[in-house]
Amino acid sequence: METQKLELYVQNMDIVVPGDLIGEGELEEYSPYIHVEGRKLFSTVLGIVEIKEGKPRIIPLHTTYIPQVNDLVIGIIVDVGHSYWTVDINSPYEAQLNVSETPLKQVIGTENLRKFLDIGDYVLAKIISFERNKDPLITLKGKDLGKLAEGKVIEFRSSRVVWSILRRKKVIDALEEELGVSVLITSNGRAWIKGVSQEAEDTAILVLKKIDYSPFTKLTPSDISKLISEVKMKGGMK
Amino acid sequence: MSELLFDPSTGLRHDGRKPDEMRPVKMSVGVLPNAQGSALVEFGKTKVVAAVYGPREALPRFMTLPDRAILRVRYHMAPFSTKERKSPAPSRREIELSKVIREALEAAVISELYPKTTIDVFIEVLQADGGTRTAGVTAASLALADAGIPMRDLVAGVAVGKVGGVLVLDIDEFEDSKGEADMPVAMMPGLDKIVLLQLNGRLTRDEFKKGIEMARNAIKTIYVLQKQALREKYEKEGEA
Numbered sequence A: 001m002e003t004q005k006l007e008l009y010v011q012n013m014d015i016v017v018p019g020d021l022i023g024e025g026e027l028e029e030y031s032p033y034i035h036v037e038g039r040k041l042f043s044t045v046l047g048i049v050e051i052k053e054g055k056p057r058i059i060p061l062h063t064t065y066i067p068q069v070n071d072l073v074i075g076i077i078v079d080v081g082h083s084y085w086t087v088d089i090n091s092p093y094e095a096q097l098n099v100s101e102t103p104l105k106q107v108i109g110t111e112n113l114r115k116f117l118d119i120g121d122y123v124l125a126k127i128i129s130f131e132r133n134k135d136p137l138i139t140l141k142g143k144d145l146g147k148l149a150e151g152k153v154i155e156f157r158s159s160r161v162v163w164s165i166l167r168r169k170k171v172i173d174a175l176e177e178e179l180g181v182s183v184l185i186t187s188n189g190r191a192w193i194k195g196v197s198q199e200a201e202d203t204a205i206l207v208l209k210k211i212d213y214s215p216f217t218k219l220t221p222s223d224i225s226k227l228i229s230e231v232k233m234k235g236g237m238k
Numbered sequence B: 001m002s003e004l005l006f007d008p009s010t011g012l013r014h015d016g017r018k019p020d021e022m023r024p025v026k027m028s029v030g031v032l033p034n035a036q037g038s039a040l041v042e043f044g045k046t047k048v049v050a051a052v053y054g055p056r057e058a059l060p061r062f063m064t065l066p067d068r069a070i071l072r073v074r075y076h077m078a079p080f081s082t083k084e085r086k087s088p089a090p091s092r093r094e095i096e097l098s099k100v101i102r103e104a105l106e107a108a109v110i111s112e113l114y115p116k117t118t119i120d121v122f123i124e125v126l127q128a129d130g131g132t133r134t135a136g137v138t139a140a141s142l143a144l145a146d147a148g149i150p151m152r153d154l155v156a157g158v159a160v161g162k163v164g165g166v167l168v169l170d171i172d173e174f175e176d177s178k179g180e181a182d183m184p185v186a187m188m189p190g191l192d193k194i195v196l197l198q199l200n201g202r203l204t205r206d207e208f209k210k211g212i213e214m215a216r217n218a219i220k221t222i223y224v225l226q227k228q229a230l231r232e233k234y235e236k237e238g239e240a
Helices: A160-167 A169-179 A198-212 A223-237 B092-107 B132-146 B173-178 B203-240
Strands: A021-026 A035-036 A042-045 A047-052 A055-060 A072-080 A086-089 A095-098 A121-130 A134-139 A152-155 A181-185 A190-195 B027-028 B038-044 B047-056 B070-077 B116-126 B156-163 B166-169 B179-189 B191-195
Touching: A021 A055, A072 A190, A095 A121, A134 A181, A134 B191, A152 A198, A169 A181, A169 A198, A169 A223, A181 A198, A181 B166, A190 A198, A190 B070, A198 A223, A223 B027, B027 B132, B038 B132, B070 B092, B092 B116, B092 B132, B092 B191, B116 B132, B132 B156, B132 B179, B132 B191, B156 B173, B156 B203, B166 B203, B179 B203
Parallel strands: A095 A134, B070 B116
Antiparallel strands: A021 A042, A035 A042, A047 A055, A072 A086, A072 A121, A086 A095, A121 A134, A152 A190, A181 A190, B027 B038, B038 B047, B047 B116, B156 B166, B156 B179, B179 B191
16 A cells, blocks of 8 residues: 655754644554544644654653663662662652662662662663553663662753763763763763763763753764864863 | 723723733743652742652552552642732642542543642742632643643633622732632533633623633633643753
8 A cells, every 4th residue: 555655844853843744644653642623734842853764753852751661771769668679760650669670689678778778879770661550670680780889870950961962872982982981861861970080970971961952963973073172171170 | 090990081991901911921841850740830920830750559548449549739839929928838729729629630630641649740839920729720730740640631721700890811819819700610621611600709700701711712821822732842842
């Protein structure tokens, strides 16, 4: 069956607001950010249009993180129970981390879980299940997962940084190379930065914050070098 | 009294406006950094601020719905918003307006995306000079858009009234209290759907039709201003 052609009224990188008509025709993929009314397609959020192979996609400026299975997330422990921890994953839903999902051997009921993970600790975890009537479950079993004992964690204000960086590996590589830090950005809008020195970590954080507060443009590795030297100049670093 | 409200010889209203003229409208988005989304809307002397929090975990839990987010709206008039002090306790009128505004916004918000959560909308009237519910719904929809909550369309509203036998747009407090009718209308202009319609007083069938048409045209103007305010906020974010 021949699908009818999609006619778009917007261009790549256009800013759209809720109610903006972006095109007419059939949409192949469902998106919560595009409202379909008959054949008309409307934007539902304030964001940027990305057009790839004639298909529109809207990247919202601000979003709420909704967990998805297999997502890598950085969580903060907010409560400790008898056999589980409650973890804030920057979402309306609080995640649960069961003892069985940690490298810990089954603990005796009376043993205090706080010795292993306490309130305020950061963990790098993976979502293992999320259903409508159940809160998300996370696991620490897996490569590189576990407590984040070193480095720093920051939270992004807008979703666009996560989007732009996650999709362009080169950008983050440039930052890592120049400063000698390792940066891990997770789907829930948080980043973990670990470097050789405090200074390198702080510079990386300042660069990321700067991107977070800057207007949306496509980032290139050379932009990163420029930002790094700018931050260094202001901070009086070498 | 009707001569005071509307002068047939000049065709102007008590404040010098033409029958189909709105008061100057001002909007700004992102005025409260603590809230996820916020907006300040002014229709002449009417000043309304709206703040949105959420989607967030709903408390108490039993209020949540398994298939969508619940919308909680509080319309409130500040004690200093009127000429005589208004008791800060929610009045019967405020409870009613919270309900009608909530129903208007529920039509727009795509709440199925966030099951078991709540979206809280607070509308605070800072200065009241007529048309607070329509200014409130306009501000609330801007704040929701600012918070990044997906919506089918923005909601904009305006009131049409009848003074001295003439239909007038965007009535103020004086016209509201002395006039013959007051009809607030809110719409999703892009989809051409009415989401709030109330009527105090009496209108004939033709007057009603004409009134809706007047409101629809005015709402389209407000809609353009709303979109402009959102875009401006986006540009401002770049400078910060």
